[in-house]
Amino acid sequence: MPASPLLRPKYWGFHLLALVLVGIACGLGVWQLNAWQAHRAAEARDLTRIEPEQLTDVIGADDPFPGRKVGQPVVxxxxxxxxxxxxxxxxxxDGDQGYWVMTPxxxxxxxxxxxxxxxxxxxxxxDAPPAPSGATxxxxxxxxxxxxxxxxDDPDDDVLPQVRMADALQHVDQDLYGAYAVVANDVADGDWPHGDTAVNDGTEGLAAASLDQLPEVGRTTALRNLLYAIEWWVFGLFAGFIWxxxxxxETERLRSAA
Incomplete structure (x- = not known):
């Protein structure tokens, strides 16, 4: 089968231009999508810096977890x-595997x-330091x-694979809340709007634990970036359609001329 006449060198510029335009549009779309994701992640972390509430005002000992309070700072x-x-x-x-140290x-x-x-x-x-005692x-x-x-795998030791109440209850004599908390080590010196100062927070000798679950962000957060991403991809599709x-x-014209 003879090669398409549009593969001749004189047409290469048109093909290259189309390829460049589609590539630029796709790349800019991915960039805007990454910006959308980054802004949402940043806002989720910012929500962990809002004004703390008293734990007892957020959840009771027998209450189910309030779904909208993931990451809520509590005293x-x-x-x-x-x-x-x-x-x-x-x-x-920091890239190393280890253990959370958890005390009720x-x-x-x-x-x-x-x-x-x-x-x-x-x-x-x-390597864990001794557990604290007393008021906190x-x-x-x-x-x-x-x-x-x-x-x-071993219910008799003090190591758990996850923070699951059914597993923890086998090691704790008290009734447990339907939630757990991560000490805010980076602000343990009282650098919060409410001005309280941490007392015997049990973090000495331990690295800060990061949050596994961040709070949900608003649906409209960084929505503009997401729309820009879609817009650039539409431009890419349009450029591909024009090509x-x-x-x-051009193929039809050349065939007719032949």
Whole structure:
């Protein structure tokens, strides 16, 4: 079969122009999509910096997790339960695998009900500092319990594969909240709008634990970037369509002339 006349060198410029235009449109669309995702992630983290609320005003000991409060800063007040310290495996920090160190806090005024609190991260269980004891008060980020389906292979040790209440209850004598919290290490010195100062927050000797679940952001957050991404992809499709029409029309013209 003879090669298409449109593959001759004199037509290469048209094909190259179409390819460049489609490539630019696709690239700009991906750039805007990445900007949309980055802005949403940034806002989710910013929501963790809003004014803290009292834990007891956000969730009660027997309440289900309030879905719109993921990442909500809360003021935790109570007493540490050091004998029930647990470790959560498979947690990453700066690219290294290690463990979350988690100790319950018996919340003041809640009849002994305790909240699981992630105090920080350690590379090895044996490297974790001793659990704190006594009264405590600090700001932490509220998180819903996990349910990844991982099975605790050894229920007799203090290492859990996830923060799951059914697993933790086997190690803790108190009733547990249907949530857990991560101590806000980077603001433990009281650098919050409410001005409270952390007391015995249990983070000494531990690296800060990062949040696995960030709060939801508004549907319209960075919507302009998403629309720009779609717009650029439409431009790319239009450029590809124009090229296809030109190829079709030019091919038909050359055949007619022949």
């Amino acid at each position: 935790v007040r109570g007493s540490w339960v050091p004998q029930s310290t647990l470790f959560v495996s498979g947690r990453e920090h 806090v018996a919340i003041d005024g809640q009849d002994g009900a305790a909240l699981l609190v992630v105090r920080g991260w350690t590379p090895d269980v044996d 008060a600090f700001v932490a980020w509220l998180q819903p319990t996990e349910g990844t389906g991982q099975v605790d 296809w029409r030109w190829v079709s029309d």
